Amino acid sequence: MTAPILTINGLTKAYPGVVANDDVSFSVGRGEVHALLGENGAGKSTLVKMIYGLVKPDSGSMTFADAPFAPSSPQEARSTGIAMVFQHFSLFEALNVAENVALGMENPPPMRELATRIREVSDTYGLPLDPNRMVGDLSAGERQRVEIIRCLLQDPKLLIMDEPTSVLTPQEVDILFQTLRKLQSEGTSILYISHKLEEIRSLCEGATILRLGKVVGSCDPREKSARELAEMMVGTELKTPTSAAHEPGPVALEVSGLTVRPASPFGTVLKDVSFSVREGEILGIGGVAGNGQDELLGALSGEMLSEDDAVKLEGKPIGRLGPNLRRGIGLQAAPEERLGHAAAPDMSLIENAVLSARVRQNLDRNGFIDWRKARDFAEQVIEAFDVRTPGPGNAARALSGGNLQKFVIGREILQSPKVFVVNQPTWGVDASAAASIRQAILDLAVAGSAVVVISQDLDELMEISDLFAALNEGRLSDPRPARGLTIDEIGLMMGGAHGMEVAHV
Amino acid sequence: MIHLEKRPTPSPLWSYLTPLIAVVATMIAGGLMFALLGKDPVVAIRTIFWDPIFGEFAFYYRGQLLVKAGPLILIAIGLSLGFRAGIWNIGAEGQYIMGAVFGAAVGLAFYPMEARWLVFPLMILGGALGGFLWAMIPGILRTRFNTNEILVSLLLVYVAEQILASMSLGLLRNPDGAGFPGSRNLRQYESAANNELIAGWGMHWGVVAAFIAVIFAYIMLSRHVMGFNVRLTGESPRAAKFAGVNPNRLILFCLGTSGALAGLAGLFEVAGPAGQISIDFNVGYGFTAIIVAFLGRLHPIGILLAGLLMALTYIGGEAAQASLGLPAAAIQAFQGMLLFFLLAFDVFTNFRLRLGREIST
Numbered sequence: 001m002t003a004p005i006l007t008i009n010g011l012t013k014a015y016p017g018v019v020a021n022d023d024v025s026f027s028v029g030r031g032e033v034h035a036l037l038g039e040n041g042a043g044k045s046t047l048v049k050m051i052y053g054l055v056k057p058d059s060g061s062m063t064f065a066d067a068p069f070a071p072s073s074p075q076e077a078r079s080t081g082i083a084m085v086f087q088h089f090s091l092f093e094a095l096n097v098a099e100n101v102a103l104g105m106e107n108p109p110p111m112r113e114l115a116t117r118i119r120e121v122s123d124t125y126g127l128p129l130d131p132n133r134m135v136g137d138l139s140a141g142e143r144q145r146v147e148i149i150r151c152l153l154q155d156p157k158l159l160i161m162d163e164p165t166s167v168l169t170p171q172e173v174d175i176l177f178q179t180l181r182k183l184q185s186e187g188t189s190i191l192y193i194s195h196k197l198e199e200i201r202s203l204c205e206g207a208t209i210l211r212l213g214k215v216v217g218s219c220d221p222r223e224k225s226a227r228e229l230a231e232m233m234v235g236t237e238l239k240t241p242t243s244a245a246h247e248p249g250p251v252a253l254e255v256s257g258l259t260v261r262p263a264s265p266f267g268t269v270l271k272d273v274s275f276s277v278r279e280g281e282i283l284g285i286g287g288v289a290g291n292g293q294d295e296l297l298g299a300l301s302g303e304m305l306s307e308d309d310a311v312k313l314e315g316k317p318i319g320r321l322g323p324n325l326r327r328g329i330g331l332q333a334a335p336e337e338r339l340g341h342a343a344a345p346d347m348s349l350i351e352n353a354v355l356s357a358r359v360r361q362n363l364d365r366n367g368f369i370d371w372r373k374a375r376d377f378a379e380q381v382i383e384a385f386d387v388r389t390p391g392p393g394n395a396a397r398a399l400s401g402g403n404l405q406k407f408v409i410g411r412e413i414l415q416s417p418k419v420f421v422v423n424q425p426t427w428g429v430d431a432s433a434a435a436s437i438r439q440a441i442l443d444l445a446v447a448g449s450a451v452v453v454i455s456q457d458l459d460e461l462m463e464i465s466d467l468f469a470a471l472n473e474g475r476l477s478d479p480r481p482a483r484g485l486t487i488d489e490i491g492l493m494m495g496g497a498h499g500m501e502v503a504h505v
Numbered sequence: 506m507i508h509l510e511k512r513p514t515p516s517p518l519w520s521y522l523t524p525l526i527a528v529v530a531t532m533i534a535g536g537l538m539f540a541l542l543g544k545d546p547v548v549a550i551r552t553i554f555w556d557p558i559f560g561e562f563a564f565y566y567r568g569q570l571l572v573k574a575g576p577l578i579l580i581a582i583g584l585s586l587g588f589r590a591g592i593w594n595i596g597a598e599g600q601y602i603m604g605a606v607f608g609a610a611v612g613l614a615f616y617p618m619e620a621r622w623l624v625f626p627l628m629i630l631g632g633a634l635g636g637f638l639w640a641m642i643p644g645i646l647r648t649r650f651n652t653n654e655i656l657v658s659l660l661l662v663y664v665a666e667q668i669l670a671s672m673s674l675g676l677l678r679n680p681d682g683a684g685f686p687g688s689r690n691l692r693q694y695e696s697a698a699n700n701e702l703i704a705g706w707g708m709h710w711g712v713v714a715a716f717i718a719v720i721f722a723y724i725m726l727s728r729h730v731m732g733f734n735v736r737l738t739g740e741s742p743r744a745a746k747f748a749g750v751n752p753n754r755l756i757l758f759c760l761g762t763s764g765a766l767a768g769l770a771g772l773f774e775v776a777g778p779a780g781q782i783s784i785d786f787n788v789g790y791g792f793t794a795i796i797v798a799f800l801g802r803l804h805p806i807g808i809l810l811a812g813l814l815m816a817l818t819y820i821g822g823e824a825a826q827a828s829l830g831l832p833a834a835a836i837q838a839f840q841g842m843l844l845f846f847l848l849a850f851d852v853f854t855n856f857r858l859r860l861g862r863e864i865s866t
């Protein structure tokens with residue numbers, strides 16, 4: 001390998017109370033696919049933002065293509081030859097592909113010319129994309145292509161990809177990887193950020209592992225096992241959640257022909273969703289984000305109403321009951337968004353305990369809240385779920401993501417619901433907190449509750465589910481026993497490649 | 506370089522401190538303004554803030570304090586519920602007018618019957634109903650058609666003013682008034698008068714109602730589920746929905762309550778200090794109450810204090826107009842400054858000021 005394209009030397013960036021990057025050094029070779037590996041909060045994003053000119057480092061230096069490099073803005077980084085595909089797309093749904101690409105360019109050529117260039121690039125790299133289609137009609141995989149093509153039009157020397165596969169089905173991931181390999185063969189370097197270990201092992205030639213802002217190791221991921229990588233990333237041995245053997249009981253939650261229109265115009269319509277979960281059983285629902293997960297949780301929690309018969313708890317129709325009436329008969333839910341949905345950011349943990357525990361824990365009498373009882377319950381949750389906080393009087397937003405998630409999940413589980421529905425139980429949570437949340441979900445099922453886990457993390461679902469189904473454009477596939485499902489079968493349940501063509505490389 | 510940095514949690518110290526700092530800053534900036542107008546700023550400030558309570562004519566002004574503070578507090582308490590929940594009723598002035606019109610109409614309908622036990626309570630109900638109904642218009646339009654309650658409630662103020670004018674010239678005009686606009690004077694109608702309960706204190710039933718509203722609002726917000734839902738909705742509407750709050754019902758509750766309280770304020774005013782329905786009956790209490798609500802941190806006790814302070818600037822302002830010849834607009838600007846500084850200093854509740862250069866590479 002010749003001289004590296006990007007060398008990073010002792011980059012440090014501190015925010016009040018936390019050092020996001022502490023003396024980070026590594027380099028990316030020309031034509032190398034280099035992985036940046038680390039848990040949420042390890043400092044990957046900050047590091048990448050410094051490379052892309054979004055954040056200024058406190059100290060340290062970078063060289064790019066043998067010249068000193070200190071971008072003060074993304075424009076400067078782009079003109080030097082760095083392009084970045086963000087995890088969250090910045091696209092306008094009401095504009096077409098070419099218009100969206102033009103919006104991200106410094107000096108866009110005339111539309112017709114741009115459309116031709118988009119076609120050229122998409123043909124060359126096996127990313128078929130019609131420049132005239134509306135972005136709103138595209139699947140997540142296709143939207144990502146728009147972002148990638150926008151980058152490729154700049155002819156970058158280094159392409160940064162931030163968690164690119166979190167929105168893709170396994171089949172779409174395959175297509176993406178073919179494109180990346182083709183880019184690599186032409187000499188483009190790629191900095192690939194992820195915490196998905198198998199991907200990194202199959203794609204990357206080098207890896208730098210970050211933990212708590214520091215480089216804790218570098219390796220050739222092809223020579224390590226996924227477990228070894230994970231332990232480097234987490235720093236401790238990982239415990240796999242276990243479940244005691246138990247027999248499922250009668251059907252607790254039955255959903256049949258559930259069709260719900262979303263409240264917002266950008267939501268997904270749930271179409272004819274049917275499944276049933278027995279006591280002691282865990283149903284895992286996979287699928288790419290935005291395929292109806294929020295709506296399904298809303299329809300089950302009671303935030304969105306449906307036909308009375310569409311949702312039944314222990315045979316009793318509850319489709320028209322609101323959240324508190326459902327809680328009253330034993331259905332508890334935990335939404336995905338911790339701050340602003342499951343919990344109110346500026347309210348204390350005590351008040352947040354009242355939020356969803358008032359009914360089942362009798363935290364009020366004649367409408368008057370018993371704050372002492374509420375505090376006791378909040379303290380119970382904090383104690384039982386090892387929530388790290390100075391006390392229950394602290395505001396929810398002062399807690400770290402993992403701790404707040406433990407609180408939110410614990411608040412529902414401690415009420416021993418008959419049915420528990422949770423969306424993205426471990427999203428953005430560190431590995432040890434994630435493991436304890438999964439364990440708690442398993443324990444709840446062993447104790448006889450029916451559990452529905454909606455998640456984008458397939459590994460998580462395979463680890464804890466008895467049954468697996470996938471949401472795709474508001475439709476739910478037939479649930480199948482999770483044991484023995486192959487990744488290919490799961491991918492097909494999730495909608496396969498969503499009609500995307502395979503790259504012609 | 507100066508930059509602001511978000512605090513992990515809002516500072517409780519600053520949230521109590523900002524109203525005080527805002528008052529001081531208003532005195533300084535107001536003093537400057539008075540100086541530019543060619544008045545001695547120290548004298549002007551003293552005339553506004555000191556003389557009404559401790560000056561030579563304090564015996565007169567002290568009574569006025571409660572008269573002015575009563576409606577301000579009553580309206581602001583209602584508004585604060587909505588403001589806490591993110592429901593912006595800007596049209597309390599209109600609801601105040603309609604409460605006065607309805608209440609006075611009830612009273613005048615019974616004229617000259619002598620049954621205070623019947624007439625006065627019915628007038629109170631009428632006043633509350635008038636404000637409530639007027640506030641239901643933006644409420645129902647919002648819940649039904651998703652219109653903006655800020656605009657609708659504000660514009661309805663001007664409609665209410667037209668109705669007020671039409672009433673004082675037409676339906677409610679005093680038949681014995683020799684054709685002059687304006688209704689009969691309710692203070693001269695024994696069964697309907699809302700007179701001072703203790704002579705010289707300025708304490709009338711409206712002030713009593715304001716104190717009761719403060720206590721009820723305090724208990725509701727701190728202990729009752731309804732108050733919890735109001736606060737939760739303001740914090741995060743999605744979390745409120747998750748907690749089982751029906752957003753439409755909450756909007757109607759907040760608008761209805763604030764409308765009814767504003768209507769009550771209007772009724773007590775028209776039957777008491779103002780005495781009659783007239784074209785220029787409303788003097789802006791409904792708008793000033795918005796300042797009072799924010800100055801009081803949307804907290805019932807805070808609103809009580811803020812209402813008294815605001816009443817003081819009204820009275821002191823009038824005194825300053827009379828004795829120093831300050832223009833009325835200067836007093837209004839002075840009151841406006843108070844809200845301006847309050848909102849400006851409020852930044853420090855959520856943000857921390859950092860001095861120093863960012864290290865550049």
